[in-house]
Amino acid sequence: MNTVQPLPLRVRPASNEPGYALLNRLALRHEANSAADLIEQIVGVGYKWFTEVQRGQGLEQLARLAGVPAADIFRSTMRFDKGSIFMGDTLLADRFMVNSIRYGRVCPFCLVEDMDYRGGPDVCRPTRRAIWDIAPIVSCPKHNAVLISACDSCHQPVGKAWLDPRRCPEGHLLQATGEIVTSGAGEQYLLSRLECGAAIGGEFLDRLPVLTAARAMIGLGRARMHGRDWESVDASPAELSTALSLGLEVLSDWPKGVFNLLDDLRRDAGKGRPGPNRLYGKSLMRWLQYGAGTMLKPLHDIVLQHYAQSGTRTRHSLLDQKNIGWISLRTLAEELQIDRERLRSVADDMQMALHLDEGPPKLSPEAAHYMRVLFSDVVRGRKAAAERLGISFLQLSHLFKHDLVSPIWRNSIYYDGPTLDKLVLQCLEKSSRRPLNKEGLTPLPEVSYLTKRSLPTLLAAIKAGHLAVAGINEAAPGLRSVLIRIEDVRPVVPRLPGLRGTSVAESLGVFVGPQAAQLRLGISAGVLLRITQKGILRAFPWNGTRAYRNQDLNALLNVCRSDAVVIQSPQPDALSLVEIVKRTRRAWEHVIEALRTQEIVPIGLFSDRFGLDAICISIDSVMRLPALPQYRRKSSKL
DNA sequence: TAAACCACGTTGGAGTGTTT
DNA sequence: AAACACTCCAACGTGGTTTA
Numbered sequence: 001m002n003t004v005q006p007l008p009l010r011v012r013p014a015s016n017e018p019g020y021a022l023l024n025r026l027a028l029r030h031e032a033n034s035a036a037d038l039i040e041q042i043v044g045v046g047y048k049w050f051t052e053v054q055r056g057q058g059l060e061q062l063a064r065l066a067g068v069p070a071a072d073i074f075r076s077t078m079r080f081d082k083g084s085i086f087m088g089d090t091l092l093a094d095r096f097m098v099n100s101i102r103y104g105r106v107c108p109f110c111l112v113e114d115m116d117y118r119g120g121p122d123v124c125r126p127t128r129r130a131i132w133d134i135a136p137i138v139s140c141p142k143h144n145a146v147l148i149s150a151c152d153s154c155h156q157p158v159g160k161a162w163l164d165p166r167r168c169p170e171g172h173l174l175q176a177t178g179e180i181v182t183s184g185a186g187e188q189y190l191l192s193r194l195e196c197g198a199a200i201g202g203e204f205l206d207r208l209p210v211l212t213a214a215r216a217m218i219g220l221g222r223a224r225m226h227g228r229d230w231e232s233v234d235a236s237p238a239e240l241s242t243a244l245s246l247g248l249e250v251l252s253d254w255p256k257g258v259f260n261l262l263d264d265l266r267r268d269a270g271k272g273r274p275g276p277n278r279l280y281g282k283s284l285m286r287w288l289q290y291g292a293g294t295m296l297k298p299l300h301d302i303v304l305q306h307y308a309q310s311g312t313r314t315r316h317s318l319l320d321q322k323n324i325g326w327i328s329l330r331t332l333a334e335e336l337q338i339d340r341e342r343l344r345s346v347a348d349d350m351q352m353a354l355h356l357d358e359g360p361p362k363l364s365p366e367a368a369h370y371m372r373v374l375f376s377d378v379v380r381g382r383k384a385a386a387e388r389l390g391i392s393f394l395q396l397s398h399l400f401k402h403d404l405v406s407p408i409w410r411n412s413i414y415y416d417g418p419t420l421d422k423l424v425l426q427c428l429e430k431s432s433r434r435p436l437n438k439e440g441l442t443p444l445p446e447v448s449y450l451t452k453r454s455l456p457t458l459l460a461a462i463k464a465g466h467l468a469v470a471g472i473n474e475a476a477p478g479l480r481s482v483l484i485r486i487e488d489v490r491p492v493v494p495r496l497p498g499l500r501g502t503s504v505a506e507s508l509g510v511f512v513g514p515q516a517a518q519l520r521l522g523i524s525a526g527v528l529l530r531i532t533q534k535g536i537l538r539a540f541p542w543n544g545t546r547a548y549r550n551q552d553l554n555a556l557l558n559v560c561r562s563d564a565v566v567i568q569s570p571q572p573d574a575l576s577l578v579e580i581v582k583r584t585r586r587a588w589e590h591v592i593e594a595l596r597t598q599e600i601v602p603i604g605l606f607s608d609r610f611g612l613d614a615i616c617i618s619i620d621s622v623m624r625l626p627a628l629p630q631y632r633r634k635s636s637k638l
Numbered sequence: 639t640a641a642a643c644c645a646c647g648t649t650g651g652a653g654t655g656t657t658t
Numbered sequence: 659a660a661a662c663a664c665t666c667c668a669a670c671g672t673g674g675t676t677t678a
Binding site for chain 1: 672673674675
């Protein structure tokens with residue numbers, strides 16, 4: 001990767017072109033199917049690099065490939081660096097903002113002009129502009145046209161990987177919408193921030209990263225446009241552009257502009273308890289608490305100040321930072337339509353923190369979210385689906401692989417709660433359906449981890465009636481309510497190879513795999529195999545691999561150790577049992593047998609070794625044993 | 639949300655060395 | 659040359675976390 005050579009064909013560099021776009025044009029010039037192909041075939045490095053360039057990494061190598069100064073590419077490429085977003089040296093955002101990177105957009109007029117005015121081969125003429133990727137900028141400043149974000153015919157979002165920015169992969173030419181939007185003062189402000197860092201937006205905006213400033217402008221601008229309920233109004237490109245400008249107007253006069261806006265909002269407040277939601281509208285309050293507003297502490301403070309001036313006193317999470325979002329059991333029980341006692345017992349079982357200090361018992365926002373997930377009809381997202389089932393995120397993905405769980409629609413993020421529960425009910429059907437004493441029983445997801453059986457395997461065994469459900473814990477969510485007796489699992493469900501967590505299995509006194517046995521005995525895999533084949537240690541067939549019983553391992557160790565004492569220093573003419581067998585080429589079965597009959601006796605135990613490797617034996621005593629026939633000649637030297 | 643990352647144990651094949 | 663003993667290592671499957 002450090003030795004990339006310039007590509008044979010060049011493309012004419014364009015100013016303000018992002019790195020990935022340059023790579024696309026290089027791919028076009030070399031008649032590759034995609035930029036990734038170009039990288040793969042001509043440069044010979046993996047596909048991964050293409051996505052890195054999209055994120056603004058590996059730009060030096062790209063510059064060397066293209067024969068263009070690295071600084072030019074650097075200046076016009078969006079770069080993701082440790083959670084922050086940069087363009088050149090300009091900080092765009094100090095946190096990751098998914099909306100600012102998702103798609104590429106294009107101005108069709110600019111692309112047409114490129115065909116007429118730029119040089120080089122036709123295919124390479126249209127170039128993307130860096131500012132098209134800045135989400136809050138919705139129009140082309142040159143043509144006053146809305147940037148196109150999707151193909152008009154097939155509705156595919158414009159992709160950054162499209163080689164030709166003028167056409168979608170189906171071949172449709174991207175059409176201008178005809179909607180004319182004059183770049184307003186807001187967009188101009190953002191552009192000037194991007195291009196020369198000029199500060200004309202007032203002390204508040206100019207200090208913010210560009211994208212964060214844009215969010216603040218859009219939020220307050222929309223409040224200025226639509227009043228108290230701006231969240232419910234659709235945000236069209238034209239509206240966003242206007243909102244940016246209005247937001248600039250409000251925020252450039254810091255903090256008076258914000259005060260004026262809040263005054264205006266308050267004027268429309270109806271009658272009722274004058275909390276912040278009523279005074280300023282729910283939209284603004286929600287935005288401040290959960291959305292972009294969380295990054296805007298000064299704005300937050302201004303609203304607090306304004307609210308304090310109004311002279312009203314209500315409890316609102318905006319004002320009362322302590323216990324934000326804590327919700328009482330009673331409220332939650334009413335909301336979820338379930339019994340309060342049941343809620344309490346589930347909370348106890350899950351060891352959720354209950355807030356009991358003042359007032360009625362309350363749950364933290366996280367716990368409340370968990371409860372909502374647990375008892376709602378529609379579950380949003382995989383993580384929530386996993387919570388509902390009481391299993392880990394990864395265990396859920398295994399259920400996906402086995403088609404045991406699926407969203408409501410293909411590729412949807414919504415899951416039907418009752419359908420998820422059906423999976424649990426199918427398991428519980430197999431039990432006596434009576435809550436039992438929980439002693440000695442383990443929730444199903446933990447059984448999966450402890451016994452190293454995958455969850456789908458266990459579910460299949462339960463459904464087929466091979467594995468008995470020993471009890472039900474009604475207070476636990478999802479599959480955690482299914483209780484299993486661990487000893488029942490071993491004889492019924494074969495162990496999966498390659499699962500970690502051996503030490504846990506060991507502590508349970510069940511079988512261990514070869515690796516754990518090696519560790520215990522302090523020997524290599526090969527030696528273990530050998531003493532198994534010679535019948536010194538009994539191995540049990542287990543899903544195609546060997547497994548060993550802990551008691552057998554201990555018995556073997558006890559035989560060999562006899563009553564040897566621990567020694568600290570190395571002994572002359574004495575080595576560990578493993579080394580001796582290796583160097584004297586004696587058969588393991590002979591040595592072990594000799595130890596068993598006390599024909600040879602250990603000198604002691606090395607304190608810093610394990611198992612058979614710790615047993616210290618004098619070489620001479622072993623040399624008296626017969627050597628393996630095939631090694632007779634060699635071993636005579638020792 | 640998906641993919642990348644890390645951690646870990648198991649497996650099986652490549653490679654090395656020895657004897658028959 | 660074939661058989662055997664042994665070591666080393668990459669690939670794989672799993673669980674969990676982080677990142678884009």
